[in-house]
Amino acid sequence: MILRVALPWRNGLRFRVPSGSRGCCRSAHNTLRNDDGRPIVISPPLVSLDIPDDWAPCPAHSCFSSPISSSNEQTATVIDGKFIADEIKTRIGSEVRRMKEGIGMVPGLAVIVVGYRRDSQTYVRNKMMACAEVGIKSMVAQLPEDCTKDQLLGALSSFDADPSVHGILVQLPLPQHLDEGKVLDVLRPEKDVDGFHPLNMGNLAMRGREPLFIPCTPKGCIEMLLRSGVEIAGRKATVIGRSNIVGLPTSLLLQRHHATVSIVHAFTKNPELITFVIDVGTNPVEDPSSEHGYRLTGDVCYEEAVRVASAITPVPGGVGPMTIAMLLSNTLDSAKRVYAFT
Ligand SMILES: Nc1nc(=O)c2c([nH]1)NC[C@@H]1CN(c3ccc(C(=O)N[C@@H](CCC(=O)O)C(=O)O)cc3)C=[N+]21
Numbered sequence: 001m002i003l004r005v006a007l008p009w010r011n012g013l014r015f016r017v018p019s020g021s022r023g024c025c026r027s028a029h030n031t032l033r034n035d036d037g038r039p040i041v042i043s044p045p046l047v048s049l050d051i052p053d054d055w056a057p058c059p060a061h062s063c064f065s066s067p068i069s070s071s072n073e074q075t076a077t078v079i080d081g082k083f084i085a086d087e088i089k090t091r092i093g094s095e096v097r098r099m100k101e102g103i104g105m106v107p108g109l110a111v112i113v114v115g116y117r118r119d120s121q122t123y124v125r126n127k128m129m130a131c132a133e134v135g136i137k138s139m140v141a142q143l144p145e146d147c148t149k150d151q152l153l154g155a156l157s158s159f160d161a162d163p164s165v166h167g168i169l170v171q172l173p174l175p176q177h178l179d180e181g182k183v184l185d186v187l188r189p190e191k192d193v194d195g196f197h198p199l200n201m202g203n204l205a206m207r208g209r210e211p212l213f214i215p216c217t218p219k220g221c222i223e224m225l226l227r228s229g230v231e232i233a234g235r236k237a238t239v240i241g242r243s244n245i246v247g248l249p250t251s252l253l254l255q256r257h258h259a260t261v262s263i264v265h266a267f268t269k270n271p272e273l274i275t276f277v278i279d280v281g282t283n284p285v286e287d288p289s290s291e292h293g294y295r296l297t298g299d300v301c302y303e304e305a306v307r308v309a310s311a312i313t314p315v316p317g318g319v320g321p322m323t324i325a326m327l328l329s330n331t332l333d334s335a336k337r338v339y340a341f342t
Helices: 025-029 081-103 118-134 149-161 180-186 198-205 216-227 247-256 319-338
Strands: 046-048 056-058 063-065 108-114 137-143 167-170 236-240 260-264 276-278 283-286 294-297
Touching: 081 118, 081 216, 081 319, 108 118, 108 149, 108 319, 118 137, 118 294, 118 319, 137 149, 149 167, 149 180, 167 319, 198 247, 216 247, 216 276, 216 319, 236 247, 247 260
Parallel strands: 108 137, 108 167, 236 260
Antiparallel strands: 046 236, 046 276, 056 063, 283 294
16 A cells, blocks of 8 residues: 655644544644644745545545554655765865866855854854865854844955855844845845845746856755656645745746646645655754754654655755755855856
């Protein structure tokens, strides 16, 4: 029997599908909880959906329910993002070496961090380590939590004026008092390796145009699919969430690859069915036994989904390393463009 799982999404809550039951959306909904019992708000995982023939309609809740396995057998292919990211990093490393030997230059990445959020510190540290691995020069500007808009813009413009910096990333989220939109507007599209500038986003959305950079997480998701042999053209894909940094660019990128895209968000009335899960969630949970006192978990209840989905990406080891690999790739592309190095 093909086993699939319904992971309907509503109001940003994680779904736990009761095992051994024929779970429909609402019955599963009651068990949606974080590890400490609180419902959690999610950032969007990307999923694809198809309603299989063996699913029964659930008229009470306008959705479908799946035959759910009571065994612990794993049916999902687990996509190893870390492994794929390592392959990509190896290629980037040799390109950086070729550039250094050819023209004596290396790509440079600058990261601006405001405040001391524990998760941001981890991501930035991972980005710096990845730069070092492939030979990209990296710089960090660490600004205090209470820094002013002018201090932040000052850091931005000095990196902007530095010709050895080919990519600038402002680590998000920023503290409340700083306006993300205004800050990102100031970053020139040519160094916007996150691809968040409206010009890059607009060009991503329009046919016949090419953005200078594609946002790293969406690009990493697509790259992971392509390298896992998943054909995207003609498939139905559902993106859960519509944030500027993940949901929106992911839906645009899927359309570029000729998928039929639906976008599900807090106002969506009908829950969705998901068989193929790419989990973009990064939720820090307390874990005294981990090195930094916490560990990352995704948005999807992995232990349950892995038994019934057709494919899934884990957290950690899925989208995170791919995001970093794409950041390195964008920085390399930027330097190649600046030096006209092919
Ligand atoms: N301007 C900006 N650009 C971003 O790309 C950006 C951002 N802001 N803000 C936060 C999110 C999140 N993000 C991650 C990067 C690496 C891991 C990562 O390395 N994850 C590892 C392990 C993490 C760990 O060591 O705990 C993994 O999943 O295997 C995760 C998440 C980038 N983001």
